[in-house]
Amino acid sequence: MAVRNIFIRSFFHYSSKSQSIPRFRNQASKSISGAPGRHCRNLIVIFQRYGFLPSEVPNYLSKIKFIHTQSSEEVERLGIHEISPAAIRNVVEISVRFGLTPGDVIEHVRALVVLGFSETTITRILDIVPTAILLREDRIRDTVEFLMGIGIQKIDIDRIFGLFPAIASFSVENRLKPLLDEFRVLGFSLNEIREEVVRNPKILGFENGELSHCLEMLRSLKCRQAIKANICRDGEIRAGYEVKLRVECLRRCGLTYRDAFTVLWKEPRAVLYETQDIEKKIEFLVGKMKLKVQCLVEVPEYLGVSFDKRIVPRWNVIEFLKMRDEVWLRNIVNLSRSRFYDMYVKAYPECEKMYGRFGVFRSRSRHPVGMWKLFKPPRFPMSGEDTRNIKSNMEYLS
Template sequence: MLRFLHRKLIQIRVPAKDSKTRVFSPQNHHPTLQSISNLSHSTLQSSLTLSYLEKSCGLSPESALSASKKVTLKTAENPDSVLSLLKSHGLSKTHISKLISRRPQLLSANPDKTLKPKIRFFNDLGFSGAALAVFLSSYPIVLCSHLKNRIIPSVDFLKNIVHTNENVLLSIKRWPRIINCNLQTKMNPNLSILKDHGVPESNIVKLITTSPRAPVHNPERFRETVEIVKEVGFNPVTLNFILAVRVVTGLSKLNWERKIELYKSLGWSGDEVLSAFRKQPLCMITSEKKIKRVVNFFVDELGWKPSAISKKLIHIRVPAKDSKSLVFSPQNHHPTLQSISNLSHSTLQSSLTLSYLEKSCGLSPESALSASKKVTLKTTENPDSVLSLLKSHGLSKTHISKLISTRPQVLSANPDKTLKPKIQFFNDLGFSGAALAVLLSSYPIVLCSHLKNRIIPSVNFLKTIVHTNENVLLSIKRWPPILNYDIQTKVNPNLSILKDHGVPESNIVKLITTSPRALVHIPQRFRETLERVKEIGFNPVTLHFILAVRVVTGLSKLNWERKIELYKSLGWSGDEVLSAFRMQPMCMVTSEKKIKRVVSFFVDELGWKPSAISKYPNILLLSIDKRIVPRCSVVRLLMSEGLVKKDLRIYGVLQLDENSFYEKFVSEFQNRVPEVLKAYEGKMEFGWEKEGQSYNS
């Protein structure tokens, strides 16, 4: 009989309701489990690879299957280090999933010798935060390229032409593959061709930063392209010449002819197509659907002749189908156009503000309307500079949208004098990349706080207490509003109260780094909290005392009483609730839903008495879906095979770290009992045989 001795943190996955009737036996396995017994060692590695790609890298089963053909993982140690490195540089789960699905071989790369130097190189170049994440996830092959023989030479060559890191970044963002090209061989001849045709250096830079793919074409074909563009009538000294080169190099002869035929079918002559191309080269790469909609609207709805459109290439939003009655004349403008003439200067600014908040900041119409009441934009110049600054420090569109919706006034701040010094201060403190983006987007008011009078004094005071920048960062991440408090007035009295009660300095540091909010309570109430915690039986020199203070300061009297009533409704006595709180204070802030699931499982499925659970309250803290059921499934399976003793202390098994458990119970037995891997991965239903059985606490 299993003896479950739970004295420390335990997780349980609650089985499906119908699992009560299941009997865990070799005769009643899932068909997939039966097939595992025939797996060879290599197939087991394949299974580990598939599992890792799905669970740790976030790939879909189909993508994982495809990726597993390109990489084989023997253990999770190196892949874990690779993922840890990527996460530390701001790559989200989505970025990592995209990266690994495209280049799964990276999981086998040496994170310190191969990957870290390349990532550091791109950091130094200017890629960080969201920009680095997008770059690596969209073009992960760059992490497989040789740093000294390919990446650095390509970047140096580019910089020699476009002069600045910013332009190098623009070129790489436009076409990441440029890093893997032998630019000396591929691009240099084409640059000479452009110079020979009189293209100014500034326009060559423009071509490389907007369409770096164009100048790596075959030199012979590139020369023909440049000559065709000149023959059409473009002047090599103009930017339109470069634009035309971009278009022609990007279009095959077939697609060029198709686009000409499309325009002709809509009523243009060949000369009109060519004339339109001279005026606006990009008209030849506009989608067929858009061309038809625009031309049809101007011809059918506004009464234009097709030839008139070829003379006036404009950007236009095609109205809804029900706008057929519109006639484009001064007497019958669209209602919106009529209303604009009546707008006051302030209303126009409001319209500009709404439009900017939606289009440039990514706010929903509702959020934009709300935000527009807090800020008025006269022009887009300053807001553009603000957004550019935020993006350059790794804030994604999502971060910016969240930041601006919460604190739209930031758009009116001086980016150089007000925002940049604060961001630089947080950079120096240790916030950068994803960490900085999260801080600013979750607590943007900090950008409106005075740097010298509020932020710096708060940080300096914190550092005198917690001693290190790392601890200061932890405190701010836990509760960013601490930056806006007069800590000298709010926190200092409570620190004295803690010391008066005999709390060690190390534990005070622990409280500030884990729950800084607890220390900004009114001193009188804070003192009452400490005295209450001592009366319950906590020793001020222990970490449990600090934990109890965190819990009590964070719970209102009403919520405290509700939690007590919840435990009583599940079969605990008042004394048992208090006893559980003494052993594990966090049991009082565990969610009601989780408490009910855990208690119900232990009582209904394992046959425990409610009072037994109160003696081991740590079981209420951890996820009930990730550890216990897989491990108990493994042990139960091995017991059924006679490979482990039936009096094995499950408590000890649950306390093992992941690697130790895997080595001792999975790796050790998976050749003899292949199903053990499925059990470990949580892919087996765990049913308890309850005929006359109960499981001791």
């Protein structure tokens, strides 16, 4: 199907189906001159359905004058059918900001169709990267040819753009080729790169040199082999991407780039936790404990322990005892269960109830009572030869 004016078609797609249009008595409907009353009200309702504020509608309609001359019957037969409200809003805002005409938008979207992208992928691109309609066709074509050059099939290219639309705005010479060279310098073959890109296209979002920093940190970890093997269970590229996500999460929470890497290097178990869990722990640290996020550099183990099983129960005890200084943060994280129980919980019955099942610590024997008799080694009678050997050894020692 030929691609025509996307946002006009989608606006009237809903207006033709609406049976009743409510009357608006506001300044928005009065400030648009030259448009018929009913048609104007239809446009206001449609804009509001796509998330525009009532105060924004007059400004957009005054700048998109051609929309008043379009009939719903004409535009109903044209365009992409499956398009999200966010994509519609993005296209309108980009058109108003850069002065694009309907013909410009049609031409740019048609270029995406010619390159073989599906309607779902085009919608994703307009939703996530609306500035892609400003790019020349040859630039996006270069990106497609670059992916085909490393052996990716055309059907996978459409999927890559759908899962990671930001690649539409990447420059091949300044972004993608240097990233490919960096992969090869790190020792990855072309087959490994291709398989990982198809499996997780978001690895193409690495900045130049970022993957090297992530893998350098992973390869220099001094932790238990089981933790390192669990981090790299899906390969080093995927592990490097997981480190990238955690670094970005820590930076959003207030740490510097260097401190974020320091925290992950000291506590690699944090890489095994989801970013939502890390954000929840930091939110609890700053909001509930009233500590600064920079204390994670001194006590990075905080991110490597269970939130529900260790942090929250122990914090309840510490808060009850009113011990609010930075010393107890390390005690919350590093003390063993029995040590923490003996120091803070055992002497206070209220704390023991508060601590719940995490506080009742009793040393239990390995076997039930009375079973030790069954595991006691049997005694054998001493022979005469054994007695003579013992006496000879004792005489030698004397």
